[in-house]
Amino acid sequence: MLLSDLTIKKANHLLKRKQISAVELTEHFLKQIDLLDDKICSYLSVNKEAALQQASAAQKAIDSDESSILCGIPVSIKDNICIKDTKTTCASRILEGFIPPYTATAAQNLISEGAVILGKVNMDEFAMGSTTETSYYKKTSNPYDINYVPGGSSGGSAASVSAGLALGSLGSDTGGSIRQPSAFCGVTGIKPTYGLVSRYGLIAFASSLDQIGPIAGNVEDCTFLLDAICSYDNKDSTSIRRNDLSYSSYIGMDISNMKIGVPQEYFAEGLCSDVRDSVQNALKVFENLGARVEFFSIPSIKFSVPAYYLLSSAEASSNLARYDGIKYGYRSEDSKTYLELIGKTRAEGFGLEVKRRILLGTYALASGYYDEYYKKALKLRTLIKNDFNRAFGKYDILISPTTPTTAYLSGKTLDDPRSMYLADIYTVAANIAGLPAISLPCGYDEKGLPIGLSIMGRHLGEPDIIKAAHAFEATFTKKKPVIN
């Protein structure tokens, strides 16, 4: 049986028709991980025994005809999402050996649907980075060319799906961390509206920006995962109470008459020509599908990167104050005083990028700097949010590239944090304004590396971005990676 072109939907059909068992399906993915993950290095931990037990339980549900679409589907989970009794490191030394005593709501929702958790996947340390190179444990490779990075911070999630080592994954997105690696690895990822998916059990980076979301091989598979993970949760005070929607029901819906806005600031200097051409071709496709495409301006976009880094770093400096070596994780040895213990534990436990962000956040919040940095960034947040809300009074969706370039060569970017921060210009506004956005493949550069198309929606506008993304996807021929 050919399992190389599997999707969640196809796997579900095979399982329902008894053409494959859930255990055989999980065994296939575990074998692929054994075969290929030495090269891709997407997994930080694989729990074969637990995965096979879950598959066996899923088979019972399938046999009793009481299973959902995700029952028996093998998935990977980013290592900042807690699963009870499963090692969760956030790719940081400071959480080495941490075994959570509870499970994140989003992961629990997948488990309750019968999904099989293959393992935990790599990421930038504390989700701070865009290459997955800041992980303390290993560097993940891009399945399209192992000399290139998979993007980040959910690089392990995107690479595991792209390489056929999971049918779907949960990532998290604070400033583009689902969409950018999805773009680099030629897969599809959704950053949901802030509050749609519970953050309970997601190790906090920047609480007002963090959001868990799905990564999968296509738009429809993402909607199956999204349907499962979004639920009201009284353990997260920002959780949205909403009427139940089935996002997968928007697949295949007509988009003629859809109004599409294209912020011209996203086509400025620094955008590489292959990316520009592919996105412009995509805009033509939307016009051919009957949508109206219009360029317009949101001048406040130019402040989105500094506003994002001030806010996210300020929140991170506070959130990461909890790591003192006492209650859990890594603890430095031989400290004589309490302060020495904390200082040494954090010096040895955090990597350089995390230290950079903690310092920036401490600076932005410090007495004498608070008003001109943190408070002003909060005002910019209002400005950007209002500007995007105004745009969505006129347009149904906004389209842009997901990233200014395709994937970077490994080891070439870590020395220049400022340039890396600036590359987040296309993704951070969705987090600042709390809006949903999807990235899906729309082309390949001259080296064969994937190009991502970003579609942003209004608040709770997931149906619009799903309809539009699926309509485009139906016209686009994807190229699978050849791993060698």
Add this chain to the structure above:
Amino acid sequence: MEKGTIEYFAKLARLELDSRELDLLAEDMTSIIALMDTIKEIDISEINESYDFTKNNAAKNYSNSLRSDDPEVSMDAEDILKNAAIKLENAFVVPKVVE
């Protein structure tokens, strides 16, 4: 940024830095703060800050949701303590803080 300034903020954040990190971070922070300083180009003094992010102007069904303050079963002390590097009976162990 001056190394002394980095050391000051590192102390506030309880981060010990070695001399290599101090050199690197002093250089990085200069260019990062220059990027942050671009927000000074715009005067938005009349705009309010977004403190409560659960309020979005475009959303009606959206407000901070708090559960009622009822007692619930908590995690076992044993579960909480199992991740501590050093523990004694039912407690976390810290270096001596009183002389």
